[in-house]
Amino acid sequence: MAGSKRVCSSNQIIYYPQMAPVVITLVSDGTRCLLARQSFFPKGMYSALAGFCDIGESLEETVRREVAEEVGLEVERLHYSASQHWPFPNSSLMIACHATVKPGQTEIRLNLRELEAAAWFRHDEVAIALRRNNPYTQQQNGAFPFCLPPKFAIAHQLIKEWVEKPIRFTLPV
Numbered sequence: 204m205a206g207s208k209r210v211c212s213s214n215q216i217i218y219y220p221q222m223a224p225v226v227i228t229l230v231s232d233g234t235r236c237l238l239a240r241q242s243f244f245p246k247g248m249y250s251a252l253a254g255f256c257d258i259g260e261s262l263e264e265t266v267r268r269e270v271a272e273e274v275g276l277e278v279e280r281l282h283y284s285a286s287q288h289w290p291f292p293n294s295s296l297m298i299a300c301h302a303t304v305k306p307g308q309t310e311i312r313l314n315l316r317e318l319e320a321a322a323w324f325r326h327d328e329v330a331i332a333l334r335r336n337n338p339y340t341q342q343q344n345g346a347f348p349f350c351l352p353p354k355f356a357i358a359h360q361l362i363k364e365w366v367e368k369p370i371r372f373t374l375p376v
């Protein structure tokens with residue numbers, strides 16, 4: 204039988220596990236992808252944009268709202284990639300998507316309440332970061348190299364997918 208549950212022994216109320224949907228979106232302008240970091244990330248690490256779905260929102264609406272709120276960009280096309288259960292902060296279902304911005308509309312307006320930095324990265328820069336061994340290690344000059352989330356995170360898989368194969372954008376947002 205599918206489904207986990209707990210039954211309260213005193214009043215027999217059934218409790219099912221709660222799960223929060225989160226969209227994680229890799230935004231591209233066709234040749235570059237947009238990556239961002241929060242202040243608590245390991246130094247040098249950038250990731251795709253993530254955000255919790257609000258009550259009443261479709262996934263498409265969450266993508267559009269989160270991208271607009273965090274970097275001030277309007278996304279045009281959306282392509283579902285994959286999903287991952289993620290235990291933080293209290294059990295999330297990560298839904299990973301690729302999206303594109305409207306042609307020529309690439310100016311980032313960073314929301315500093317949500318992000319520390321965001322930037323467009325070229326395909327070759329991202330490909331090098333994906334291959335980097337010991338990515339979170341400080342370099343001899345004191346700097347931390349540009350690096351990506353670890354392989355087990357769906358963010359890594361989403362970025363790898365963008366590097367490895369052209370994405371067909373089919374769904375208007």
Ligand SMILES: NC(=O)C1=CN([C@@H]2O[C@H](COP(=O)(O)OP(=O)(O)OC[C@H]3O[C@@H](n4cnc5c(N)ncnc54)[C@H](O)[C@@H]3O)[C@@H](O)[C@H]2O)C=CC1
Nearest residue numbers: 223225227250253254255289291292297352356357358359
């Ligand atoms: N597996 C992966 O590859 C990745 C996973 N994540 C996860 O995605 C989640 C969302 O990322 P953020 O950029 O922080 O999202 P976010 O920009 O929506 O900000 C998080 C804030 O959302 C609010 N919130 C709304 N609904 C919530 C709920 N059900 N549970 C907890 N907080 C809720 C809280 O105020 C929280 O501080 C994080 O838990 C993070 O661990 C993020 C990036 C990559």
